[in-house]
Amino acid sequence: VKVEYINPFVTSAVSVFSTMLGCRLERGKLGLHRDAQPDYEISGTIGLSGKAVGTVVLSLDKPTALSATKAMLGERHEAINDNVIDAVGELTNMIAGAAKAKLEQFDMSVSLPSVIVGRNHVIQFPSRYPPIRIPFHCDWGQLGLVVGLAEVSPPAVAEPSYETV
Amino acid sequence: VKVEYINPFVTSAVSVFSTMLGCRLERGKLGLHRDAQPDYEISGTIGLSGKAVGTVVLSLDKPTALSATKAMLGERHEAINDNVIDAVGELTNMIAGAAKAKLEQFDMSVSLPSVIVGRNHVIQFPSRYPPIRIPFHCDWGQLGLVVGLAEVSPPAVAEPSYETV
Numbered sequence: 311v312k313v314e315y316i317n318p319f320v321t322s323a324v325s326v327f328s329t330m331l332g333c334r335l336e337r338g339k340l341g342l343h344r345d346a347q348p349d350y351e352i353s354g355t356i357g358l359s360g361k362a363v364g365t366v367v368l369s370l371d372k373p374t375a376l377s378a379t380k381a382m383l384g385e386r387h388e389a390i391n392d393n394v395i396d397a398v399g400e401l402t403n404m405i406a407g408a409a410k411a412k413l414e415q416f417d418m419s420v421s422l423p424s425v426i427v428g429r430n431h432v433i434q435f436p437s438r439y440p441p442i443r444i445p446f447h448c449d450w451g452q453l454g455l456v457v458g459l460a461e462v463s464p465p466a467v468a469e470p471s472y473e474t475v
Numbered sequence: 476v477k478v479e480y481i482n483p484f485v486t487s488a489v490s491v492f493s494t495m496l497g498c499r500l501e502r503g504k505l506g507l508h509r510d511a512q513p514d515y516e517i518s519g520t521i522g523l524s525g526k527a528v529g530t531v532v533l534s535l536d537k538p539t540a541l542s543a544t545k546a547m548l549g550e551r552h553e554a555i556n557d558n559v560i561d562a563v564g565e566l567t568n569m570i571a572g573a574a575k576a577k578l579e580q581f582d583m584s585v586s587l588p589s590v591i592v593g594r595n596h597v598i599q600f601p602s603r604y605p606p607i608r609i610p611f612h613c614d615w616g617q618l619g620l621v622v623g624l625a626e627v628s629p630p631a632v633a634e635p636s637y638e639t640v
Contacts, residue, residue, distance in 0.1 A: 358586050422528045432591070435588075
């Protein structure tokens with residue numbers, strides 16, 4: 311993934327957290343996401359497709375997910391329930407939606423988000439598409455954004471190098 | 476999700492496993508995926524977008540994932556490593572790719588797959604888009620396909636009811 315394609319995701323995450331949640335994100339150092347460290351306890355993922363294909367993961371520790379849900383819905387939940395899952399899915403969708411608008415050259419659209427819950431889950435990418443991991447922290451706790459993005463070569467339409475049957 | 480939209484995913488899974496892996500899948504009973512049972516140890520996910528948006532999850536128990544990798548790559552791996560992750564990502568991509576071709580009215584394209592590893596991870600969907608879960612078994616073990624799909628209403632383009640910033 312080229313770094314110039316990552317910045318729209320970073321600025322969108324900062325802007326969504328600020329606008330929607332009143333929460334200021336501090337960015338850590340970008341890294342390659344090949345070292346398979348566990349993600350946080352709850353992760354939203356969403357696909358992107360168009361002239362590039364991608365996946366965006368927003369992974370939150372539990373305190374951050376619960377505080378974000380309260381900021382979004384106005385009520386506090388103490389466990390990861392459907393409200394928290396919906397809030398994380400919606401945040402992921404908003405970040406991917408805002409970022410794709412900034413990458414209009416790829417004319418991408420977003421898929422339905424899904425949300426992974428579980429301690430020590432690890433979200434991996436195909437080895438030929440190593441993603442970039444951007445760690446963040448805020449007053450609530452820790453979170454991370456993982457972005458994999460691959461340009462689709464002109465003759466192909468949506469599957470860069472995968473075979474279809 | 477309408478059942479008529481699920482059948483292309485079921486037949487594509489059966490066909491991909493048969494063609495690519497020489498493995499016969501037996502289908503179990505369709506169910507709603509709201510009961511949050513843990514998925515199997517390794518799950519491939521991929522997004523779909525177009526005139527409908529969706530997410531496809533292919534979740535495999537470890538024996539099935541290892542046997543599928545051997546059938547695909549010709550070599551046996553005893554742990555979930557990059558080869559197994561790539562194989563599961565590719566199977567997920569092939570199933571979603573074959574299914575979208577059968578749902579041409581939605582003109583969908585697929586995103587980059589990602590692969591979730593971890594015991595007891597649970598993949599959830601936004602509560603307004605309950606997916607369908609299709610359990611399968613084969614000689615190798617157990618697996619499941621989870622499909623969430625939502626038609627995009629004509630005025631919108633890619634985000635059915637999510638807000639973008």
